[in-house]
Amino acid sequence: MKVPSPPPFIESAPADQRWPYRAADAHKGNFGRVLLVGGSRGMAGSISLSSMAALATGSGLVSVAIPDRCLETVAGFHPGVMTIPIQDDGVGAFGADASVNTKPYDVVGCGPGMGTGAGATALVEQLFWQADQHRVFDADAINIIAKENWLHSPALLRNSEHRGKSTLPLDQSTLVLTPHPGELARLTGVSAKDRDAQIEAAKSLAERFGMTIVVKGGPTWVVSGELLKTAATADVPAQNSQGVQVYRNRTGNPGMATAGSGDVLTGVVTSLLGQGLGAFDAATLAVYLHGLAGDFAAQAIGQASLTCREILGHLPAAIRAIE
Ligand SMILES: NC(=O)C1=CN([C@@H]2O[C@H](COP(=O)(O)OP(=O)(O)OC[C@H]3O[C@@H](n4cnc5c(N)ncnc54)[C@H](OP(=O)(O)O)[C@@H]3O)[C@@H](O)[C@H]2O)[C@@H](O)CC1
Ligand SMILES: Nc1ncnc2c1ncn2[C@@H]1O[C@H](COP(=O)(O)OP(=O)(O)O)[C@@H](O)[C@H]1O
Ligand SMILES: [Mg+2]
Numbered sequence: 132m133k134v135p136s137p138p139p140f141i142e143s144a145p146a147d148q149r150w151p152y153r154a155a156d157a158h159k160g161n162f163g164r165v166l167l168v169g170g171s172r173g174m175a176g177s178i179s180l181s182s183m184a185a186l187a188t189g190s191g192l193v194s195v196a197i198p199d200r201c202l203e204t205v206a207g208f209h210p211g212v213m214t215i216p217i218q219d220d221g222v223g224a225f226g227a228d229a230s231v232n233t234k235p236y237d238v239v240g241c242g243p244g245m246g247t248g249a250g251a252t253a254l255v256e257q258l259f260w261q262a263d264q265h266r267v268f269d270a271d272a273i274n275i276i277a278k279e280n281w282l283h284s285p286a287l288l289r290n291s292e293h294r295g296k297s298t299l300p301l302d303q304s305t306l307v308l309t310p311h312p313g314e315l316a317r318l319t320g321v322s323a324k325d326r327d328a329q330i331e332a333a334k335s336l337a338e339r340f341g342m343t344i345v346v347k348g349g350p351t352w353v354v355s356g357e358l359l360k361t362a363a364t365a366d367v368p369a370q371n372s373q374g375v376q377v378y379r380n381r382t383g384n385p386g387m388a389t390a391g392s393g394d395v396l397t398g399v400v401t402s403l404l405g406q407g408l409g410a411f412d413a414a415t416l417a418v419y420l421h422g423l424a425g426d427f428a429a430q431a432i433g434q435a436s437l438t439c440r441e442i443l444g445h446l447p448a449a450i451r452a453i454e
Pocket of ligand 1: 323393
């Protein structure tokens, strides 16, 4: 494929020094064991897109946990993706007692296409508490947090083995949320039409929980309350400081307003976390690359014809442009 000439804003890549280095003796285990959780009958494509985006952006091993009935469908998208059947409710959604073993993985991405039923809720609740592990919550994982009001009312977290815990895991610096404006409105109560107020609401959540929030749209913003670690110098010892970091992305175009576009982004953020980037670095580099892939795709075929497939297909060109 001919690589289109890069748009002029390439030099504003947020993290062009941070692309994970691949040593000559590297093996697949060095580049992240990624678990993606989501999908349901009728929306199997969503989590499959995330898994293919993770593979295309460097992840060494990618597994997808899906309701049992969707296994063959998801497995058919890419031969490099492994599939894990999870208890099904009989009609292709997660069953009420669904759970997933996340121990073998470096990072978990969750939400696309999973719906907000009992099984999906149980899984998101499990993952919400596993704050010792990086997690990316998108789509229905965000809708479930909003519906259950977990950010504001910890007493409602009572449907699982976490019953009885009286406080929220306040440190969620390992959590990245990727809401579109409709999802952010559900989470914060702030109208999707009021962009500035939405960004302020996201900042306040980021500060309170230490989490990172990708406020998707044209343009996408990233806000993060992740602890900042300043490296030691000869004169000053290493320091930690808290504060909200803000990044406004400059890549992307309205051709990306197309089904599955955000599912691809979920896979890219999860992939970069799995390769060792911190939450803010992974989120900013992911939205930059995703937007750049969308810009290359629009140059190649035009905005109107752009689909999630073309965004996925142009991720390699976007990576090469910043490497
Ligand atoms: N191939 C597959 O399997 C795919 C499966 N998918 C899965 O489908 C599920 C539903 O997800 P969803 O995003 O389609 O619907 P939903 O969460 O109801 O949001 C729409 C509401 O939000 C509002 N809204 C306001 N601003 C907005 C904005 N900028 N961008 C978007 N919306 C905006 C909007 O307002 P309105 O359009 O009325 O102005 C409307 O009220 C979910 O599981 C997802 O993962 C998809 O990923 C696609 C590919
Ligand atoms: N007008 C736009 N300009 C630039 N990017 C856009 C625009 N509209 C949508 N996008 C991008 O497309 C993606 C849409 O995500 P989302 O709504 O979750 O899609 P889906 O759930 O269908 O996969 C986001 O990354 C968003 O930033
Ligand atoms: Mg989405």
